[in-house]
Amino acid sequence: MPSRVSSPRFVGRAAELATLDAAVARTAAGQSAAVLLAGDAGIGKSRLVAEFERRAQDAGAEVLVGECVELTEGELPYGPIVAALRPLIGPADDGPIAALHPAVRGALARLWPELADSGGVEQDEFARGQLFEAVHRVLAVLAAERPVVLIIEDLHWADRSTRDLLAFLIRNAPHERVLFVASYRTDEVNRRHPLHQFISELERSGRAERLTVPAFDLFERREQLTGILGEEPDPRLARRLHERSEGNPFFAEELLAAADAGMLPDSLLDALLARVERLTDPARRSPSSASPTLARRRASPTPSGSSRSQPALRTAPGRNDLRPIRDPRRVVRS
Ligand SMILES: Nc1ncnc2c1ncn2[C@@H]1O[C@H](COP(=O)(O)OP(=O)(O)O)[C@@H](O)[C@H]1O
Numbered sequence: 566m567p568s569r570v571s572s573p574r575f576v577g578r579a580a581e582l583a584t585l586d587a588a589v590a591r592t593a594a595g596q597s598a599a600v601l602l603a604g605d606a607g608i609g610k611s612r613l614v615a616e617f618e619r620r621a622q623d624a625g626a627e628v629l630v631g632e633c634v635e636l637t638e639g640e641l642p643y644g645p646i647v648a649a650l651r652p653l654i655g656p657a658d659d660g661p662i663a664a665l666h667p668a669v670r671g672a673l674a675r676l677w678p679e680l681a682d683s684g685g686v687e688q689d690e691f692a693r694g695q696l697f698e699a700v701h702r703v704l705a706v707l708a709a710e711r712p713v714v715l716i717i718e719d720l721h722w723a724d725r726s727t728r729d730l731l732a733f734l735i736r737n738a739p740h741e742r743v744l745f746v747a748s749y750r751t752d753e754v755n756r757r758h759p760l761h762q763f764i765s766e767l768e769r770s771g772r773a774e775r776l777t778v779p780a781f782d783l784f785e786r787r788e789q790l791t792g793i794l795g796e797e798p799d800p801r802l803a804r805r806l807h808e809r810s811e812g813n814p815f816f817a818e819e820l821l822a823a824a825d826a827g828m829l830p831d832s833l834l835d836a837l838l839a840r841v842e843r844l845t846d847p848a849r850r851s852p853s854s855a856s857p858t859l860a861r862r863r864a865s866p867t868p869s870g871s872s873r874s875q876p877a878l879r880t881a882p883g884r885n886d887l888r889p890i891r892d893p894r895r896v897v898r899s
């Protein structure tokens with residue numbers, strides 16, 4: 566069975582990129598902003614973020630990215646933010662960290678033990694508040710040099726410490742040139758999900774705007790298929806894939822891989838489409854696939870995007886098969 570292939574050409578999203586570009590411009594002008602990037606699994610959040618990253622860099626911003634993985638016990642607190650800021654932790658006499666007061670560096674050593682000036686790190690020596698302040702200082706020092714874009718992907722998987730620190734940073738950076746962008750899956754966040762309250766509070770405070778990534782329309786779907794196939798798709802195939810995958814780019818890729826670019830008999834295509842339909846419709850998912858155990862299964866530590874080199878539909882194209890995509894140019898052609 567052929568591999569799933571992504572369109573090397575980035576499709577659509579003009580309005581969403583315009584909103585994000587405008588947020589960068591506001592940030593560069595001295596006003597912090599926060600954008601919550603919402604959308605179903607597979608709808609194209611990571612691809613949009615990757616495209617935006619390049620544009621923000623071209624606009625002169627420092628872009629820092631951290632990704633949340635599905636929670637397990639023993640997860641490193643603040644993991645995604647630590648990862649996002651790690652590029653700043655260079656040699657001690659270099660970069661924004663060097664400009665910090667020793668006490669602030671000391672607080673940060675809880676996150677990056679290599680910053681400890683001497684001896685081991687006293688884990689309980691500093692209050693959480695001091696740690697939050699210290700991370701805030703790092704961003705402020707960096708933002709004094711140039712605008713900063715801090716992206717946290719898949720926030721629905723963030724642990725409490727990450728959510729609390731992010732909320733603190735967003736609340737306390739109104740006059741710093743920092744743009745926060747956090748993506749999350751709308752299909753994972755129901756009213757009882759801890760992120761629900763986080764999002765509601767941020768929106769109520771007026772500190773964050775929500776940007777929903779919509780499904781592809783038929784025109785965008787054709788462009789996606791043209792990008793994948795290298796030629797215009799058969800109009801009938803395009804329409805059927807579009808209707809049955811409900812405008813979701815990931816599911817269309819899966820179906821197309823399985824259908825081997827239209828060579829599949831109609832009956833089999835129908836069966837595959839029906840299977841995807843079940844997966845996209847929570848009400849029709851089987852109880853086992855909706856169970857918390859499955860939903861919280863840890864993302865495997867394979868490199869991002871590696872799922873695309875596996876046979877399509879070898880396992881059901883469930884939500885957990887989606888990996889963050891850091892480099893959409895890394896496409897696989899069968
Ligand atoms: N705008 C786009 N243009 C082309 N392909 C896209 C676009 N958006 C998403 N895709 C493709 O659809 C698949 C799922 O997108 P992804 O960004 O990983 O979804 P999400 O992060 O929302 O789960 C990826 O293979 C991606 O390359």
Ligand SMILES: [Mg+2]
Pocket residue numbers: 610611612887888889890
């Ligand atoms: Mg993603």
